[in-house]
Amino acid sequence: MKERLKKRLRELTALAGVSGAEQVVVAYLKDAFSPYADSVEVDSWGNLIATKKGKHEGPKLMISAHSDEIGMVVKSIHGDGFISFDRVGEVSDILLPGRKVMVGGHIPGIIGIKAGHLQKEEEKGRAKPIRECYIDVGAYSKSEVESMGIKVGDRIVFQSDFMEMYNKDLISTKSVDNRIGCAILAELFADITKDDFNGTLYGVVSVQEEIGLRGAWMVSNSVQPDWAIVLDTMPCGDTPDVNPESELPVRLGKGPVCPLIDGVTSAFISNVVHPKVRDIIDEHAQKTGVNVQYVTLSGEFYTTDATNISMAAMGIPVGVLTVPRRYSHSPVELLDINDAVKLFTLVESIAKSNGAYDISFL
Template identity: 60%
Template sequence: MKTTNMIDQKAGHSLREEKVKESIKNSLRDLTGLVGVSGSEQEVVKYMRDNLLPYADEVDVDRNGNVIAIKKGNAPGPKLMISSHSDEVGFCVKNILPNGFIMFDKVGGVSDQLLLGRKVWVTTKKLPGIIGIKAGHMQTPEESKRVKTTRECYIDVGASSRMEVEDMGIKVGDPIVFQSDFMEMVNKDLVCTKSVDNRIHCAILIELFKELQGVEFAGTLYGVVTVQEEVGLLGAIMVGNAIEPDYAIVLDTIPAGDTPDIDTEISLPVYLGKGPACPIADGVRGTMVFNHIHPKVREIIEEQAAKVNVSLQMITLVGDAYTTDAASLTSANKGIPVGVLSTPRRYSHSPVELVNLNDAEGVLKIAKGIVLDNGGKDLGFI
């Protein structure tokens, strides 16, 4: 009888996990289908506000678009902020030429190698367009080998004049993103699409608030969705100064190094499917942007990972082109103790970002555990 009960418990636990992953997947499908380039995140902000509202005590959107969902605990305790960011990399309309073609600027870090021959969505209405490519028959040998820059590219929306483009409702400054379908691999836990960075954690934030219904914890949880992370970590410092949290956990994606073109163990020992990553230190080369997570918040993350039996991939990325909102929060409000939990994903800032939902679920488990044990550790530096 005891063995039967254990089998039933394991089966029930597995079923719950599958339902959670399916819920995260459904939210991710919705969120990645939205256009939310930095500075034009309104559609994502609306979605997050509406989907957090049923599970939070209060949801506010500040005048810059940062979403702040508040969940009050049943006992005194610290103010804990758990955040994701709403924006994605992409482009914006720079100019509409008299012949109806569109010139565009990059918004955030997009590789020029991704441009030619791509389908795009223009404006939040997702008007179809194509980044044009010169016919191969007409390219010189030199042209066929050279990567064109954004300034040399153009978008074709099927119009023959500026007026025709404007009649579509397109104007200077409008957002543009890669068109990308939501593709499940043969292994249904692997999902590929655009803007996994960082819509996966927007989906996790919604799921976290769902799972906290009727659950007791100390203090106050601030579930935050920040704007304009991809162009300078701008929303995080606004919110950090406004909320004044006692500590914060930033949820973001991290590049996986487990592909043939990366020397994984030397350069980027992060693998898809081996659990969430915890970047201890990171910084963008050639800048003063740097973050080292707070030692006590690191302990909180590691202890919760062990408690819920989730593997953590510890990593440093100092001097590489990686950072998160944590770099802004560490200096907000006179300095906020910050930790980072990351979901690995391949093919960063492309229309084919690949994520393993088991890693994302691991982030959720750790984040939930941190909320439930909020206030259980002294946050002093030493």
Template identity: 45%
Template sequence: MFKENFYNDLKELAAIPGAPGHEYHVVKRLVELIKPHADKVEVDHMGNLYAYLEGNQPGPTVMIGAHSDEIGALVSTIEKDGFLRIEGLGGVSEALLIGRKVEVNGHFGVVGVKAGHHQAPDEKRTAPPMNQLYVDVGAKSFDDVIEMGINIGDPVTYISGIDRFTNPDLICGKAIDNRSCCLLLIELFKNLQERNFSGKLVGVVTAQEEVGLRGAKVSTYKVNPDYAIVIDTIACGDTPDVDSYPVEIGKGPVFPLLAAGQKSANGNIMAHQMKDLFVRFSKEENLPYQLSVTANGSSDVSAVHLVKEGVLSGAIVIARRYSHSPVEVADLNDFETAYKLLEALVKNIDKWGNMDFVK
């Protein structure tokens, strides 16, 4: 039942456009979904959502965060003939934009592609740079575009619904990164209504993760948690074009021990206390898990752990193929396993033990 409900809810939530800085429609829906299960819900001026739930006995403040935004673009220019130029937001790829259906501030559009009949041989082998791409919204002039309600600075996101493979556990679509983990957070609040945990749980859905982990910095400062867990997705290595990265879909959630490389100021080395905690509970609950060390990619945890005096933080992430594309692929079993681990961690906060750096 978990997988069926999760799939159906994700179809709805992932379809809502939410480019960085323009997450308002997503956040509005998330407020509606989580408010009945929280003591209090707030949204700050940046678009970060905060949901609070008090446990039945004293304990630490634990923040669990996921981000609401997806990669996208903004309208940068409106041409006199009604075509739109765009500027990318986040890790959007020119090669994946060409010929795609997109939504522009509520309007249908397509990213234009030069007909193969008109392409020179070298053009057939390369993707145009971002400043040469354009969006066709069916307008014939600048004035047509303005009358439609589209203007410079409006968000552009993929149109690509969530679908299933013949194997019903595998799903595909846009914004699995990271609407999927927003749903895990909501599911956690639903199942903690008996408040059978210690301390305070603060569920945070951050804005603008895809453009520099910005919401995470603001929200962590506000919450000032004792511990933080970030839930997100991560690129995997189980396709023919990736070598020597042993992370696969369907093998359980991933604990990224090193993210964004040793030389990056925006990276994260997971605290050994959090790694040990995640591994211990996974084993106790008989749940599969994977360990990851990669020079690429990051998540909100890279910002969270540096706030104020430093927050003891760790990430639990879900492997997905074809990252930052309109055809991200993930396994529903991984989300179910991650949920079970999160629930076990929260319900047993009083069993976390000594979390000091030196024990």
């Protein structure tokens, strides 16, 4: 499974799928699910729904992951051939200058940076805001840029290779968030058979998570599952610039993470894991021997598709399982593939138990 997930992740992270333009990723995943699902549908916004019937009647379990990644979008093309751009999702200004990018999925470009020889003292220690940044695609005029096929609204991704560290289980690349969740879900459908579970299993790949969890709301109201598990990623707190005890007790290589409560402020919680689903996660963690890192992020800026899933269709019991990764929302996100393998083991065990639990609140 380790090599299967690594191969799938390599292929998925090579694709460009910024929010609102996930077509290439969705097409890849449709092909990946089709040999193993009873049906695969893609709705008008790009949400993918793979359906698999179990051996007996039972509840509808939805396991989801989002296909989109953060990035940028072409805002305007200057007369001299440079490009201004907007962010799509949480892209930090500090990441921008001096980065290689791909415009429209296939045109190479560079986010310009003023030569160090010419920088004033106040410029050297300042994060250049996005409004002052520009992309150079090697053109000398607006018409030359347009002749490349570039137009306003084209998505822009960071160019990032798939890099194995000295320890080859550690992988750094762009869009680990959340192509690793997509990889786990695709391999789950490849592994599980209809004789392994009861009820109906829905493998859902949602769109536009990074800009408001939009696809999750659409697809949950369509599927209306009895309960759901969201697969995503989680920032780590085990680097020198974070206190892992008081800020974020999440460590790379220590297994999947279950964020029990998350949200933007402590007064406005985004999601709460359903108590019965938490019990199911606990039970299968013990059964499989998988260590789960439980965490709360109330008051931090973090949430997942579970927020909108839980409120759809008059309320859906939902749990969240994530792969820890360092350097989130950057071109160098870093994960330990063993954490992904353990999450796969756990979610497969949970899926096979569908129908064995009462999900009611009391």
